[in-house]
Amino acid sequence: MLALRGGGSEALIPPEVLAGMIRHLEAAWPQEGCGVILRSGEGEGSSWRVVPLENASPTPRVAYAFAPEAWLQVCLDADVRQEEVACVFHSHVDAPAVFSAEDRRQAAPSGIPLLPQVSYVVVAIRGGRASSASRSVWRAGDFQTVPLALADFRFEKPV
Template sequence: MPALRGGGSEALIHHLPPEVLTRMIRHLEAAWPQEGCGVILRSGEGEGGSWRVVPLPNASPTPRVAYAFAPEPWLQVCLDADARQEEVACVFHSHVDAPAVFSSEDRRQAAPAGIALLPQVSYIVVAIHGGRAVSASKSVWCTGGFQTVPLPLADFRFEKPV
């Protein structure tokens, strides 16, 4: 399935437009007090590529402390992405009243038995407190493990509608 190859973390690091991050943040804030989740898709190469934020319903039985993609909507995203020649660049979710860290549960879900399910995909975690994004981090798979760096919210906090 080409959609699951991933757009690569390097593309996300250097070229993700602030408007895309703003859409992601708005979805995660709207999901509060539950964890929100979704993916960011990319089509094309270089500066001419385009990005799409796809919110997904949180199917976790404990949505305040965990997220899970429901199989049917996730499959539909993958099929649509294939048809549009897009790849998954990023999986994102929020933590409710908790730090924006890629938790041990997040790591276990992304790399069961230490094997990354989507090694070329970045993971963004956004801390939502009182319905508002307060911090964020990005994790990428590197040499057998995830490396996490903070993302400054000021870089994608916009008050105008997108």
């Protein structure tokens, strides 16, 4: 499982949720995929949901953007369901899984984070398959990034 920050605390996201995120990002290739992971509840009783979003960037091979109306709908639905955004995720196409300068500018315009309690996951997709991943969180006035083991994302429930 992967610990992600959300709502001011660290929480373990179940592997099958992470696998859903990876499936969406691989399916979006050769464009960047994007979305969010929402969480409701606390501790062992937490419930998780992957919300894939369409990439609304005018240059979707090298950037991602949420359409404002889609982001608003996610926020409204999350409010009704008493969920919080735990993670914003996106892929990099045939490029490293690093939280780029552009990712930083979008997440913290003017150096102020838009979602300071949220983790950002970047997954490198090469040839349609996830090859590496990283997680970034806002700490001490900047984003801190650590690599993630893809083995954590490759869980599939037995059939």
